[in-house]
Amino acid sequence: MEQEGLGRSLSRTPQPSIERLCRIFGLLEEFEREGIAAVSSSRIGKELSIPAHTVRKDVSFLGELGPSRLGYSVGKLKGLIQQRLKLEEPRGVCVVGLSELGVGLLRSGHLLSERYRIRAGFDASVNRLETIRTELPLYPLHMIREVVTRESIELAVVTTERSWVRRAAADLIESGVIGIVSFCGCEITSPRRDVWITNLSLVKELRVLSALAALSSESH
């Protein structure tokens, strides 16, 4: 006797599938905006460079979608992903480190889904804080714990310089953040199993691209 349908847990879904489902979700939002009502696994696959059978397999991890064999209903599939991946509830976000890149992210926050509202910015330098013109509340680094707790911020994007990241991450985690995107050029690892960290690095991406290009051209 096992749990069925809605109740089944996704905990044994492979992480790559979860990531693809998040990408699919973003694509479905676009389709919805364009007024497209139904979409096939192969269309999704083409758009995201994922084989159609992989799309179908990923979707099948979500459980029952109900019958409809002429492509997925954009709305239904989007709703299902949202529900099963717990993407419905809005989460407060903060930006830590307000150098050029940090400010850029802060200011482009309106491009994020409205589910991820930027609620605060932090920087080590009070002088710096004063020069930044924005309507968002800005605070010095040492107020992370107070503010993150008060505003129940759950996600953070960190763009400080190397020497500050670990400290900032520790403070964030202590204040109950559940996920961190680090964009500092160095990598940090999570000290706790219940806090997830993603490291992004433009240099790393540029390196991978040049390596791939160089290696693929090398083999004729």
Next chain:
Amino acid sequence: MEQEGLGRSLSRTPQPSIERLCRIFGLLEEFEREGIAAVSSSRIGKELSIPAHTVRKDVSFLGELGPSRLGYSVGKLKGLIQQRLKLEEPRGVCVVGLSELGVGLLRSGHLLSERYRIRAGFDASVNRLETIRTELPLYPLHMIREVVTRESIELAVVTTERSWVRRAAADLIESGVIGIVSFCGCEITSPRRDVWITNLSLVKELRVLSALAALSSESH
């Protein structure tokens, strides 16, 4: 009779290994800066959350490192990765799309390795171009082909809004770019096998983080 040592091609190295090697390379640069001369596979692994044997396997794809059984020489390993992954030659970079995020990236370009120099910025709006204060040369979008060719720019970071990405990517590719990092919130795919594209999206990362957090807490 097969090719040996220096000559062996990396073309059958798994792509995940190539990516890890690029991350290892970044770490080694840090170690070098800190004056650390030797480092073990387990140290590297701990720093990057990669198992030590995977680090060793990845390194072994590079071929001969020469004998030294008490950890890797930071300098030698860095040199080897650089050479085998063709990371030595500097590559010109441009930023396409100068909204908040684009300007942030443009302005934080000095944080990139000096191998990746930003040589130009592009935006659709001439008005916008005029308001941006920078020493870097800025151009309207329609000059991509001319400028990219002239300056032999090989890599691009694109942060335009959705509707412009594909056009911009097409122009970039036509002008000989070998890799594109798209940071537009939507995904684009490469029309050519010899041009590599990486899609980055902050929203996607935030979604993955909340999904992982929600799912892992769900299973007690």
Next chain:
DNA sequence: GCGTGTGAACTGGTTCACAGCG
């Protein structure tokens, strides 16, 4: 026909385990 859903088969990348060297 075209499309999804899914157990079963497969495979590339990871992991193991141990030889070899300092």
Next chain:
DNA sequence: CGCTGTGAACCAGTTCACACGC
């Protein structure tokens, strides 16, 4: 002994192949 290097074993995730519904 610790640490690298690597063929062989393994397995998670992908891919296949086919049942079923429109």
